[in-house]
Amino acid sequence: MSDMAIWTEKLVKIYPDVRAVDGLNLNVPRGVVYGFLGRNGAGKSSTIRILLGLARATEGHGTVLGFPIGREQVAILERTAYVSESKTLYGNLTPRELVRFTRGFYPNWSEQAVRKYSQLLEIPMDRHFSKLSQGNRTKVCLLLALSQGADLLILDEPATGLDPVVLDEFLRILVQDVVSEGKTVFISSHQLSDVEQIADWVGLIDHGKLLLEARLDDIKSEFRFVTVAGNGLPQIQSSEVLLLASEGSFQKYLVKKDADAFAAQLSRQGATVAEVSPMSLREIFLALVRKEETCTSGNVGEIAEAVSLPLS
């Protein structure tokens, strides 16, 4: 599985009060920007902590850069840069001191990168970390991550506190200096718009399960809203077709594949196809998460399965 930057199989993490990760299968190819998207509490940070060996999985297994999780932790951490959700570092050190403290751990550390990014991100290098604003704390964490020469960057909510200009600059750095070099970036976020621009792969997680994992452009090519009108239409529900809403003689579906064929089929059965329209990631996310919630609360329909679209 070493052609994957991150690979997990049936990963489970049970805390006393919650099943944080619930049978998660991740496939993150090398060299992509992967957006790991989900609501607050969906299990994103728990998953990341397991990947890095900061928490132990209750069940399941996986690899990071080809190294087994939980067994080859040093090898993984040497090659992986991690920005945590909390963005806390030693408060009584300055960014400059934090750089000196951190660089010894990483064989590929670059002082040139420190100089370049501390300027581009406008980081006050000589003020105590505890005195920095939230945005500047985030920037220091990103600086340390970018300077490690890592093959994989795992960024947990990296946009916290960043103003739009700095965020834009950070995205430019990521593309130009990290992704262009064939490195893998794994970004977790609940802000779809932060990630949608730069990601070429997305995984949508909810209640510790993956609802969808695919190339973003493939999702946009395939997923369609189909709205039809007609009386006595058959109740269609499959892993490819979700009935989202039904109102009077109107039905609205989310179709994951071959939407035109689906519309043609309904049309042959006497329905009027009002619209087949593309969906934004935001719309897909809302539809899948809401569907999942009505399902788990015991209503009609089946649980949305994570679909994988074929690579073209």
Add this chain to the structure above:
Amino acid sequence: MLLHVNPASGVPTYLQIETQVKHYIAAGALTPGDALPSVRQLASDLRISTNTVARAYQDLERDGILRTIPGGRTYVAENPGSFLKAERVRRLRPYARQIAVEGTQLRLDPREIMQLVQQELDALEEEHERYGNLDRKAR
């Protein structure tokens, strides 16, 4: 070359790039032999993954619209559309069908639909002439 992408739209980003490049070529803003920005450059300008730009360039190359010198830059191909007439017609047909379907659904009569298409062709021609006047040989 000024490209713009809207990541929040439902249209795949690589398709947005392809459409704009084709438009620039059709309008004469890009002519055969013109160099395009490198994958890395365009990706960092647009803040999108290099993989997305590479995909758009590969599609355009496959269609004979762009040409990449191995290990080097990407150019507008010398004779884009060198495909056989039949193949070009085959590629355009789905769009023609879509115009026919949408137009009919909006209760426009055939003459009005044809008129619209003609207007778009005229607009493109006009744009082409404007670029031609900008010290460039049209076509």
